[in-house]
Amino acid sequence: SASTATSIASGKKTESGVINMCPWTRDVPYETIAEKLHKQKGYKVGIVSTVNIDHATPAAFYAHQKTRKNYYQIGVELANSGFYDGVVFHREFQKVNGDGTGPNNHEVAAQAGYNVVTTQAGAAALKAGAGKTLIIAENLADGKSMNYAMDAAPGEWQLTNYVRKGIELLDNSNGFFMMVESGQIDWA
Numbered sequence: 001s002a003s004t005a006t007s008i009a010s011g012k013k014t015e016s017g018v019i020n021m022c023p024w025t026r027d028v029p030y031e032t033i034a035e036k037l038h039k040q041k042g043y044k045v046g047i048v049s050t051v052n053i054d055h056a057t058p059a060a061f062y063a064h065q066k067t068r069k070n071y072y073q074i075g076v077e078l079a080n081s082g083f084y085d086g087v088v089f090h091r092e093f094q095k096v097n098g099d100g101t102g103p104n105n106h107e108v109a110a111q112a113g114y115n116v117v118t119t120q121a122g123a124a125a126l127k128a129g130a131g132k133t134l135i136i137a138e139n140l141a142d143g144k145s146m147n148y149a150m151d152a153a154p155g156e157w158q159l160t161n162y163v164r165k166g167i168e169l170l171d172n173s174n175g176f177f178m179m180v181e182s183g184q185i186d187w188a
């Protein structure tokens with residue numbers, strides 16, 4: 001997933017398990033399409049996934065890591081990327097607390113100016129202009145992923161609800177870019 005998503009997000013090849021880094025040195029980051037559109041066109045950027053936001057595929061649109069296993073660092077990189085403005089992210093982090101010695105990824109995001117929303121009602125109440133936003137699904141299944149539709153409670157948001165909310169929050173006159181992944185499909 002890491003190398004394939006890197007090629008999709010940046011147009012460059014890398015080694016298996018590497019996210020947006022030069023394969024032979026692992027010290028030169030590749031610029032992603034999301035970064036380019038934000039920097040060059042002023043696009044707002046959103047990443048929506050049914051799996052953890054620090055998994056390889058969603059991470060490939062904002063992170064640059066020597067290994068996809070740097071889950072905590074990927075979450076920190078998301079919060080500190082600096083180029084996201086008015087962004088919507090969905091799902092929980094794989095390693096939200098890292099090694100337990102520093103702030104968790106929710107706190108890092110909040111310190112970086114993100115509005116961290118952890119309830120479905122809170123997500124539903126968001127309106128355009130909410131600014132940088134990190135939405136974590138209220139009801140998570142095993143692996144901190146979104147519940148499968150057949151396992152979801154009545155009225156529980158699914159991928160389509162998060163995509164609609166993302167479009168609502170990201171829509172602007174400059175345009176926006178949104179990566180949407182139904183990552184659980186290969187888990188099943």
